Amino acid sequence: MKPTGYNLDATFAALADPTRRAILARLATGEASVAELAEPFDMTQPAISKHLKVLEGAGLISRSRDAQRRPRRLEPKPLAEATDWIERYRRLWEGNFKRLDAVLQELKAKQKKTVDALLDEVKPKPHKKRSTK
Amino acid sequence: MKTADLKVTTPTERELVMTREFAAPRVMVFDALTKPELVQRWLLGPPGWTMPVCEIDLRVGGKYRYVWRNADGREMGMGGTFKEMVRPSRLVATEVYEDYWTGGETLVTTELVETRGKTTLSTTVRYASREARDAALKMGATKGLEASYVRLDELLTA
Numbered sequence: 001m002k003p004t005g006y007n008l009d010a011t012f013a014a015l016a017d018p019t020r021r022a023i024l025a026r027l028a029t030g031e032a033s034v035a036e037l038a039e040p041f042d043m044t045q046p047a048i049s050k051h052l053k054v055l056e057g058a059g060l061i062s063r064s065r066d067a068q069r070r071p072r073r074l075e076p077k078p079l080a081e082a083t084d085w086i087e088r089y090r091r092l093w094e095g096n097f098k099r100l101d102a103v104l105q106e107l108k109a110k111q112k113k114t115v116d117a118l119l120d121e122v123k124p125k126p127h128k129k130r131s132t133k
Numbered sequence: 134m135k136t137a138d139l140k141v142t143t144p145t146e147r148e149l150v151m152t153r154e155f156a157a158p159r160v161m162v163f164d165a166l167t168k169p170e171l172v173q174r175w176l177l178g179p180p181g182w183t184m185p186v187c188e189i190d191l192r193v194g195g196k197y198r199y200v201w202r203n204a205d206g207r208e209m210g211m212g213g214t215f216k217e218m219v220r221p222s223r224l225v226a227t228e229v230y231e232d233y234w235t236g237g238e239t240l241v242t243t244e245l246v247e248t249r250g251k252t253t254l255s256t257t258v259r260y261a262s263r264e265a266r267d268a269a270l271k272m273g274a275t276k277g278l279e280a281s282y283v284r285l286d287e288l289l290t291a
Contacts, residue, residue, distance in 0.1 A: 012146040099175035104157040
């Protein structure tokens with residue numbers, strides 16, 4: 001793959017907005033018209049159209065040939081370029097963080113041991129019986 | 134596929150944010166992020182790498198340097214300077230790889246928030262420029278562009 005800077009800029013900008021991510025998630029289940037897309041978001045069609053323009057500019061969606069409804073559909077390739085990178089990054093850090101989990105468990109066990117030992121020291125001796133209220 | 138609780142998002146074109154919860158108080162997490170003998174045990178990246186060099190001068194203006202070594206002897210170095218240091222809640226540091234051009238320094242902001250004994254760690258990686266981000270993109274070997282909807286869903290619902 002040869003990453004193309006401008007496309008990636010547009011992709012990351014497009015993905016930065018939650019409404020646009022939601023639109024993409026919707027289109028991942030199948031194509032939809034502007035009206036169908038506007039409905040669940042409680043937004044006007046012009047507002048949705050603005051988001052669609054950004055997504056179209058980034059090459060993330062396209063229009064079907066159906067002249068009447070002009071439904072939008074997802075173009076998975078540019079999105080895959082970005083998600084591929086993010087996924088590799090995530091996997092790398094997942095590995096790191098799993099090891100970090102283990103280190104933290106060990107630190108907690110050590111701390112507990114220290115605290116237990118300290119409590120043991122200050123605990124009243126068995127022969128000095130105390131009344132428990 | 135089980136979705137891990139590590140979230141990676143791109144809030145802006147030049148930023149990448151990772152969020153993950155840890156079952157430990159934040160002082161402990163902070164120490165695990167900043168004490169060399171602990172860092173060397175987990176910050177290793179892909180399988181087969183160790184970290185023989187780990188130097189951390191934990192104070193504002195202090196430097197740190199990591200060197201990773203592969204099983205076949207290949208080495209990779211990275212380092213930077215601490216810009217902010219508030220134990221145990223915040224760390225801001227620059228990050229530069231030694232062996233190849235990455236288009237300038239990356240600024241990494243680490244924030245730790247503790248709730249009921251658990252710590253949420255969020256790391257914001259800010260690339261110096263679009264070129265820097267693209268260099269980072271090219272870094273890993275890219276395989277084919279399988280458009281996996283599983284991954285897609287993960288990203289879109291993040």
